[in-house]
Every structure is written in structure tokens, then in C-alpha cells.
Amino acid sequence: MSFENIKKNFGFGCMRLKMNGEEVDYAEFCRMIDAFMAAGFNYFDTAHGYIGGKSEKAIRDCLVPRYPRESFVLTNKLSSWYYNTEEDILPLFESQLSLTGVTYFDFYLLHAVNHESYEKIKSTNAIPILKGLKAEGKIRHIGMSFHDSAEVLDRILTEQPDIEVVQLQINYLDMDDPGVQSAACYEVAKKHGKKVIVMEPVKGGTLANLSERAKNVLAPFGEGSPASFALRFVASMSEVIMVLSGMGNMEMMLDNLHTMGDFVPVGEAECEALCRVRDIIREENQIPCTSCNYCFEVCPKKIEISSCFRAYNAYAAAKISEENAEQEIRKGKSLPSDCIRCGACEKVCPQGIDIREKLAMIHKKVM
Numbered sequence: 001m002s003f004e005n006i007k008k009n010f011g012f013g014c015m016r017l018k019m020n021g022e023e024v025d026y027a028e029f030c031r032m033i034d035a036f037m038a039a040g041f042n043y044f045d046t047a048h049g050y051i052g053g054k055s056e057k058a059i060r061d062c063l064v065p066r067y068p069r070e071s072f073v074l075t076n077k078l079s080s081w082y083y084n085t086e087e088d089i090l091p092l093f094e095s096q097l098s099l100t101g102v103t104y105f106d107f108y109l110l111h112a113v114n115h116e117s118y119e120k121i122k123s124t125n126a127i128p129i130l131k132g133l134k135a136e137g138k139i140r141h142i143g144m145s146f147h148d149s150a151e152v153l154d155r156i157l158t159e160q161p162d163i164e165v166v167q168l169q170i171n172y173l174d175m176d177d178p179g180v181q182s183a184a185c186y187e188v189a190k191k192h193g194k195k196v197i198v199m200e201p202v203k204g205g206t207l208a209n210l211s212e213r214a215k216n217v218l219a220p221f222g223e224g225s226p227a228s229f230a231l232r233f234v235a236s237m238s239e240v241i242m243v244l245s246g247m248g249n250m251e252m253m254l255d256n257l258h259t260m261g262d263f264v265p266v267g268e269a270e271c272e273a274l275c276r277v278r279d280i281i282r283e284e285n286q287i288p289c290t291s292c293n294y295c296f297e298v299c300p301k302k303i304e305i306s307s308c309f310r311a312y313n314a315y316a317a318a319k320i321s322e323e324n325a326e327q328e329i330r331k332g333k334s335l336p337s338d339c340i341r342c343g344a345c346e347k348v349c350p351q352g353i354d355i356r357e358k359l360a361m362i363h364k365k366v367m
Contacts (some may be wrong), residue, residue: 003141003165003195005073005106006242009235010260011043012036013199013246014055015292024051024058032253033063037072039257045244047077047111048096049297060101074102077111077145078126081348086124093133104137109167110144112294112350115152131162141165145199147350150184157192165241167197169350171207172233172274173281173288174200179352190239197242202230204246204290205310206281211317214280217273227252228259229266233274236265286313287358288351295345295355303339304332305355312362325366336363 012032018025036042044063046055056076063072076096083092097103108130110121121127133139145167146153157163166189174180189196202208208227210218218229227245235243243260247253266274289309296305311328314320320328329335336359345355 003241005042005070007040007042008260009240009242009263010041010231010256011045011075011197011242011244012041013244014044014046014059015050016246016248017051017055017058018248019051024054026058026062028250029058029062030066032247032250033066035250035253035257037067039261041257041260042071043073043075043242043244045075046100048079048082048092048099049294052297053099056096056099060099064101069102073106074100075107075109076100076105077109078130079111080117080120083124086126086129089124089126089129093138097138104140106140107143107165108133108139108141109165110163113144113146113156114148118152118156127160127162143167143197145197146185147180150181150188153185153188154191157188157194163194165197166194167199167244169200169290170196170198170234170237170240171201171203171230172271173203173207173278177288186237186239194239195241196237196239197244198234198237198240199244200290201234201243201245202227203288204292204306206286206288206290206313207277209314209317209319210277211280211284211319214277214317217276217280221270221273224259225255227255229270229274231256231259232264232266233271235260235263284313284316284318286316287353289313289353290351292350294348294350298344298348300342300344301334301338301340303334303336303359305345305359307332308336308359308362312358312366315366322366329362329367336360336367 018028046059083089130139130142134142141164142162143165144163168185169180170182170186174182207230210226231243234240245256287309289306291306293306308329311325315322315325339356339359341356
């Protein structure tokens with residue numbers, strides 16, 4: 001299947017944009033967009049809840065008025081937690097067009113699909129509705145982003161042939177992870193003839209911020225950044241048409257443009273080295289958080305869970321001291337000890353993290 005207008009296989013994920021206080025740093029976002037487009041890339045990815053709704057508006061203000069619509073590819077998503085009934089879907093979709101300032105989306109994905117949300121998708125006739133929007137020209141391609149087992153993915157793609165592309169979490173850390181099942185899900189997509197968009201290629205920054213021990217494993221292979229190895233790993237896969245990176249500043253942008261602009265597939269020796277890095281990360285017992293912040297949106301105590309996990313992971317990798325980890329966590333308005341164990345966070349976590357237990361562990365170990 002051909003996907004028109006995609007120029008290259010690297011996309012700008014707009015989930016983790018640089019902030020200026022409570023607002024997106026528009027000046028930095030504009031600079032990053034300009035560098036991205038000038039390098040020949042044109043794929044942008046957002047969703048209704050990214051940055052508390054500010055991602056869509058930033059695209060409307062920084063991308064849409066500054067570039068012709070046909071010059072860029074824009075993906076948005078239907079998140080099951082933003083609608084309850086069949087009648088809610090079209091108004092939500094129209095609001096997303098308005099918020100982003102466009103008249104159509106190149107790709108529109110069912111968002112973070114798992115076995116539970118799939119039942120809601122079916123009961124609300126979401127896919128027939130999206131097919132109608134495609135017939136009207138308001139959607140070019142229908143897809144889904146997916147977080148569940150390969151067995152569930154196989155069932156969905158068997159039942160829903162109108163899904164054209166699948167967005168999967170793939171990175172060298174998760175290939176054999178029994179929860180994520182990156183490799184198995186990729187093989188299912190291949191079996192059904194679906195092209196793959198990769199999300200979380202650097203696992204929310206985990207694979208870009210390696211411990212010294214892990215970085216030393218990659219040192220013999222040149223001066224590429226840890227993130228560059230992670231991007232090259234997934235971009236080397238035959239069915240991958242797009243690799244997304246949630247870039248938060250120009251430094252990340254330029255590093256990734258260098259990697260993907262002069263793309264070189266990973267070799268066998270590099271793959272073996274990445275397997276050793278994977279084992280080191282697991283030995284460090286890091287929390288597999290990707291900083292999507294869906295948990296923060298639903299937390300009644302507004303605990304900055306991903307920030308707590310990021311500080312703990314830096315401590316676990318011996319990159320900061322216990323004291324510094326505590327200082328980082330205390331910058332938040334709420335602490336791990338403020339958790340009331342309601343479980344709302346765990347219901348929306350794509351990684352399936354036992355968040356309540358991890359917060360209790362962090363409180364015990366570093367607070």
C-alpha cells in the first residue's frame with residue numbers, strides 16, 4: 001500500500017514539546033519545525049490529550065499557518081477516554097480539526113487500543129464512522145496505535161481489514177518483553193500485510209539516557225548518541241514506514257536529523273551490542289515509563305508520576321545520588337506519599353506499570 005506525501009521515514013512526535021512555564025514554547029517549536037522541514041521530513045503526530053490539549057493548538061499556531069497544507073503530513077487520534085457514546089465521536093473529530101486548524105488528517109488512528117478499548121470501539125461503531133469520514137475526504141488513512149498482546153492484535157486485524165496501518169511500541173529493550181511483545185506484534189502486522197509506524201523507539205528517553213556502563217558497550221561503534229542507535233535499530237526493520245520521536249528541544253532534533261538524514265542500518269555486531277545494553281538496563285531494575293503522562297491527567301492528587309519515575313531511574317542507573325533523586329521528586333506539587341491508591345493511573349498506563357506499588361517503593365527508597 002502506498003502512503004502519499006510521506007517524504008522520509010522519520011516523524012515529529014508532538015507529545016513532549018518544550019514548555020515555557022505552563023505553555024508550549026512557540027519560538028522553539030517553530031525553530032524545530034523549520035529545521036525538520038528543511039531537512040526533507042514532513043510527518044507530524046499529535047493527539048487530543050497531548051500536553052493537556054496544547055499540542056493540537058501548537059500545531060495550529062506554529063505549523064499550519066506557516067506551511068502549505070499539502071507540504072506536511074498530520075496524524076491525529078481518536079482516544080477512547082474522550083468519548084462515551086457513538087454520538088460523541090463526530091463532534092470530537094470536528095473539534096480536533098478546528099483545534100489543529102486543518103480540514104483533513106492524513107492519518108487518523110484509534111488511540112492506544114487494547115482488548116478493553118476495542119470493545120468500546122466496536123460498540124460505538126467507531127470504525128464505520130471513520131470510514132464515512134474517509135469517504136468525505138476528512139481522513140486519508142485509518143489506522144490504530146496499539147498496546148496489548150500479539151494475540152489481541154491478530155484478532156483485531158482479522159476482524160477489521162479497514163485498518164490500514166498499525167502504530168506499535170518497538171525498541172530494542174521491548175522486543176522480547178512479555179508485556180509489550182514488540183517482536184510478536186510486529187510479526188502479526190507483517191502477517192496481515194500492514195505497514196508499521198513505530199512509537200517509543202527510545203522508550204520515553206530511557207534509551208537516550210544510558211548509564212556509563214551501558215554507553216561503554218556502544219563506544220566501539222563510533223560517536224553516535226545512544227538515541228541514534230535506538231532509532232537506527234527500528235528504522236532497519238523492513239515493514240516500518242515511520243519512526244516517531246517525541247523531541248523536546250533543538251538539540252534532540254538536530255541529533256535525530258543527523259541520524260535519520262544519513263541513515264545507515266544497524267549491523268549484526270551492533271545488534272549484539274544492543275542486546276547487551278538491554279540486559280544492563282534490566283539489571284538496573286528501571287521502571288519502564290515512557291513519560292506519556294496519561295497518568296497525570298487522571299490522577300486526583302496530580303502527582304507528577306513520570307517525573308518521579310525519571311528521577312528514580314536516574315538514581316537506579318547511578319547517574320544521580322539518592323539525595324538528588326529526592327530533590328528532583330520534591331520539585332513536584334505532590335509527592336509519591338500523596339497517592340490515595342485509587343488506581344486511575346494504572347487503567348490508562350500503556351506500559352501496564354503497577355504504579356501504586358512503584359510510588360510506594362520510591363517513597364521508601366529515596367524519600
